[in-house]
Amino acid sequence: MTSWHCADKLRIPDQLDKQRPAMKPLRLDGLDAFAAVVRAGGFRAAALQRGVSSSALSQAVAALEASLGLRLLHRTTRSLAPTEAGAALFDRLSPALEDIRAAVDGLNRLRDSPSGSLRINAPGPAADHVLCPLAFDFMRAHPGVQVEIISDAALVDIVSQGFDAGVRFGRQVAQDMVAVPIGPPLRYAIVASPAYLAGRDLPATPQDLARHDCIRRRFPKGGLVAWQFEKDGEAVGFEPQGRLTLGSAHQELQAALAGQGVAHLFEEYVRPHLDSGALVELLPEWSPRLPGWFLYYPSRRHPSGAMRAFLAHLRSTR
Template identity: 45%
Template sequence: MRTTDLSELAAFDAVARHRSFRRASEERGVTASAISHAVSNLEARVGIRLLNRTTRSVSLTDAGAMLLARLSPAFGDIGSALDALNQFRDTPFGKVRINAPNSIAPFVLGPVIGPLIAANPNLELEIVATDRLVDIVEEGFDAGIRLGESLRDGMTAVKISPRLRFAVVGSPGYFSSRPIPRIPADLTSHICIRNMYPSGVGYPWSFARNGEEIDIDVNGPLALHDHELMIESALAGVALAYVWEDRARPYVESGRLVACLNDWIVPEDWLYLYYPTRKYLSAGLRAVIEALRAG
């Protein structure tokens, strides 16, 4: 088989897996037009349409589905064979794509990126931070990071560091005319930023102490899902914010924000790095896992 044939097959494999020429081009590191040209050449070569294309979607023909079923294991074997060469190198080689929630990525990945790259100079790390729900298989990620171990079937979860917790913070200006809350119930008389997921669904402020668990649906004119905006709003004295403690820490230490209800806030569930169980665990991904487990 010629090199051009293999390149065309790889382009088809990427489009078929992502159901998108754009995502396939991002994975392959070429333009979408180059991917489209490669797939068209492949279809012309075999004389069979492999993909159904519209302006909005890409789907597989029966022939395309059959070809993908045979190609995917083959490309997996090729990837495994190439990665096995890492045993002859001092450090892992290749790209690892990681997805992580934007709200926690700086605290989880920030401290390990420098040492990880310094120890593995041939490792290429690609991190996409977003709070939207991501299908790591469909979007071509090697692994993802999330709170909690509850995952769909076919995924392996590895507990990583650190364990995060929230903080309730407000500015000195805000508290100049209001008492600092001592128990969660006091929040009902305060102006608070309502937390929500990117989907727009809200979630309560959660507290626990001595076996007692309390969820408070706070009130306020502002609802946000971005913790940076929450911090900025709290700094402006608009309302109290319920944000990741690590994000608020520099402002609390400098006196620009005041933390309260600390003895009512417990750590969140553990963080986990997860990846497809059937996916070959590359040397690069193993290096990332080891770095994150060490924290």
């Protein structure tokens, strides 16, 4: 009796195992897709970053949820957020995927030249005048590397958004980042077209701009760009007023050339138009030299082979 009772107890777990549905095998690409969607904050943003369709990512995440038997994402028509299970998985998954990428990237050291991808976030002026020329030269020297430059004036978390590096004005970066200068000092120029200035008094001081129609620019998060001036140690801030507000330096330049008012632009944008006479610089003695652009990247993460090669390229151009 006792012997039969013990044997019966030993058989119970086997019976339960047969009743429990087996977990479907997990695919690494599904885990990677899930992490990319969480980092980007949505399927569309993740799809744009990865160069795939939103439906492909959605199917990969749905298959992962089916394999796990758990919902990982709360989805609505306007928002997406990880569930408790999704957040727990993402926290453990992110460093593991980073280790896998580092392991694969380590094979680049065995190649004659690096390969892989390089993603950099940079404001439009930095991308236009500094980063793109550097990237073009770099790509000619390293044909195995794919480069993606996202032009964005907003300050983003480059790690969570999947970027290798970012570019910002001066040294305005977090303390855990390494900052490398990638361009000369900068200078803003106040400009207007001869047609706009015809019949108007030229400003002698920044305060005189209050009598002019200034072309304003708005940051992505809503704030307006303030104009800063300096002469003989005197710093003056100016809040431009005008009928036209735009969202990019290219648009501001077009407006100035069209005679819409006074513009505040980096000298690199307007130099050819100043030389041709299409624009006139105002208050040049009030335009100070400013710090240049800096490339920054995380100090606590080993850069990829493509990133190491790009840093070496930067050092060679100095």
